Every structure is written in structure tokens, then in C-alpha cells.
Amino acid sequence: MKVITVGNQKGGVAKTTTTMNLGVALQELGKKVLLIDLDPQASLSVYLNHNISDKYTIDKLIDEFINNEIQNIEKYVKTSENDKIDYIPSKARLSALEKEMDTRYSREFILKEILDNEYFERYDYILIDTCPSLNILLTNALTSSTDVLIPVQSQFFTMDSLNLMLDTISKIKKYVNPNLNILGILPTMVDNTNMSKEVIEYLKENYSNKLLNTHISRLIEASESTAFKISLVKMNKKLGKQYINLAEEILKKPIS
Numbered sequence: 001m002k003v004i005t006v007g008n009q010k011g012g013v014a015k016t017t018t019t020m021n022l023g024v025a026l027q028e029l030g031k032k033v034l035l036i037d038l039d040p041q042a043s044l045s046v047y048l049n050h051n052i053s054d055k056y057t058i059d060k061l062i063d064e065f066i067n068n069e070i071q072n073i074e075k076y077v078k079t080s081e082n083d084k085i086d087y088i089p090s091k092a093r094l095s096a097l098e099k100e101m102d103t104r105y106s107r108e109f110i111l112k113e114i115l116d117n118e119y120f121e122r123y124d125y126i127l128i129d130t131c132p133s134l135n136i137l138l139t140n141a142l143t144s145s146t147d148v149l150i151p152v153q154s155q156f157f158t159m160d161s162l163n164l165m166l167d168t169i170s171k172i173k174k175y176v177n178p179n180l181n182i183l184g185i186l187p188t189m190v191d192n193t194n195m196s197k198e199v200i201e202y203l204k205e206n207y208s209n210k211l212l213n214t215h216i217s218r219l220i221e222a223s224e225s226t227a228f229k230i231s232l233v234k235m236n237k238k239l240g241k242q243y244i245n246l247a248e249e250i251l252k253k254p255i256s
Contacts, residue, residue, distance in 0.1 A: 003115065003126045004183060005141040005148045009168065010161035011132035013153045014188040016043040017222055017232075019129040021240065022149075024083050024231040025247035031124040034077070037090035038111070038141050039131040045089035048080040049229040052091070059094040065114050066104055073119045082230040086123075094137070101136045108136075108176050112144035134168055142172045147183040151216075152203070154187050154196040183250065184212035191218045214246040 006019045019035060027033045037044040038058060045057075056076045064070045076088050101107050111128075120126065128141045142148060148169055152162050162185070173180050185207055190196050196218075203211050221237040232240035 001121065001123055001126065002147060003128070003145045005128045005130055005138075005145040006151065007128075007130045007138060007141065007148055007165060008150055008152065008158075008161055009132060009134055009138075009164045010153075010158055013132075013151045013158060013161075014216060014222070015132070015151055016047060016129050017226070018149070018151050018186065018188065018216070018243075019044055019127050020047050020083075021225075021232050021243035022246055022250075023125070023127045024085055024233040025240075025243045026125050026251075027085055028233060028244065029247055029251065031251075032122060033085055034120070034123045034126045035085060035087040036126060036128045037088065038094070038128050038137050039090060040092050040095035040137075041131065042090040042092065042094075044087070044129040045091070047226050047229060048078075048085075048087055048089070049082060050078065050080075050087075050089040054078070054089065057089045057091045057094075059091060059097045061088065061114065062094075062097060062101065062110060065110060066100060070114075073114075073117055083234055098136050101140070108139050108143045111140040115144050134164070138168070139172070139176075142169065142180060143176045145177070145180060147181045149183045149186060151186045151188045154190045154199040154215075154218075156195065156199060156202075159199075159202070182210050183253070185210045186212050186214065186216065186246065188216040189218040190215045212246070212249060214242060214249050216242050216246070 006015050023033045023035045061076045077086050079086050130138050130141050150165055152158055187200055219239055221239045225232045233243055
């Protein structure tokens with residue numbers, strides 16, 4: 001089982017779009033996939049058209065785990081109506097739970113311990129959507145993961161956040177998860193502007209060993225997809241085909 005954190009310490013770089021569409025693409029290619037929304041903003045849950053009245057969300061699962069009260073993990077796993085993909089939703093309360101997580105012994109391993117449950121062995125891939133900040137939630141995601149995928153918007157002001165993310169990954173590898181692998185840097189919102197082209201060249205020159213061949217374009221399709229609450233892959237859009245290409249590239253990578 002591969003557990004992939006989709007992360008960057010900057011917002012607006014297409015983390016949620018990538019989590020959703022890469023997950024659906026992998027499933028289209030025959031893999032069993034689970035998505036986890038680990039962001040209190042719950043953008044992935046909204047994208048998946050989750051029922052906001054549902055109380056069985058990731059914050060409650062973590063809360064039950066901390067208090068040794070988990071009875072049935074299956075009730076937390078939903079299947080989206082439009083994309084037919086399994087997911088664990090989130091809600092704003094997750095932000096308040098961070099303080100309780102911070103006081104727990106071995107707090108970095110909470111999500112990992114949850115995912116060690118045999119229930120999750122049915123999945124080939126678990127993809128985790130994360131919040132755009134370095135906090136206990138991102139630390140938990142990276143500690144529980146085999147790999148991390150870093151979406152990077154093709155603008156120069158995003159380079160600082162990329163370096164911060166790489167530094168965070170380095171610390172996680174040193175102290176809590178030595179086997180964490182960088183799956184790749186994914187350029188997103190790529191267009192025909194000179195700046196976008198220069199950023200791609202900069203990434204090739206400085207991160208060639210980590211840069212993925214697949215690039216995700218800047219198109220209005222992305223907004224349409226989130227508005228209709230159905231993946232770009234299922235809508236058979238140009239961006240959906242790019243995410244299929246991304247999934248195929250990832251599947252061809254050697255197992256780390």
C-alpha cells in the first residue's frame with residue numbers, strides 16, 4: 001500500500017484538485033483508492049459533494065482514536081456519488097482538535113497508527129489532502145506516508161514555499177519517517193506566459209531529479225469541475241487527461 005501526502009506549505013497550488021483527480025485517475029487505471037481530507041477547510045469534502053450533516057469525519061475518527069473508543073472504522077469511509085471513489089471527509093472542527101493532538105504522547109504518529117488498522121489494507125493507494133501550513137496535521141500526514149507529491153504553481157513567488165516544504169520533508173525523514181520518498185514536484189497552473197516558462201526551466205535546472213514530466217495546465221475546467229462536484233477525469237476534460245498521464249507516470253516509477 002502506498003500512502004501519498006499531497007502537500008505544499010502554500011495555498012492555491014491545486015493540492016485539492018490534484019488529490020481528487022489523481023485519485024480518480026489511479027482508480028480508472030485499476031487501483032483501489034482512498035482519499036483522506038486532512039484540511040479543516042474541507043475543500044476536498046466539498047469537491048466530493050459530501051453531506052455536511054454527516055458527523056463521521058476525520059476529526060471524530062482522530063478524537064475516538066485518542067480516547068481509545070474506535071468501534072468501527074468503516075462508518076467513516078464514504079463513497080462519492082459522482083466519482084464512485086472512497087474517502088474520509090473533514091470539517092472545520094479538525095482545526096480545534098489540533099490542540100488535543102499536540103498534548104498526546106507520540107502525537108506525530110496518530111494518523112499512522114490509525115492507518116495501520118487492517119481495514120486499510122484493501123487499498124492500493126491512500127491520498128491525503130493537507131492544509132497549507134506546517135502544523136501537527138501536516139506532520140501526521142508526512143509521518144504516515146510512504147511518499148509525498150508536491151504541487152507547485154508555475155509562479156516565482158511559490159519557490160520559497162517549495163524550499164520550505166523540502167526542508168520540512170528533510171526534517172520528517174531525519175526524525176520520524178526515514179523512508180519517506182519524494183514522489184515528485186508537480187508543476188500546476190502552467191500557461192504560455194514567459195513567467196510560467198521561466199519557472200519550468202528553473203525547476204528543471206534546480207530540481208531535475210524530482211521534477212515530474214507531467215504538467216497541469218491553467219484552464220477554467222478546474223473551476224467547472226469543483227462547481228459541478230465531479231472530477232476532471234470523469235468529465236473527460238483536457239485536465240482530466242493530464243491527471244491520467246500523471247497517474248500513469250507514477251505507476252511506472254520504481255517502488256521505493
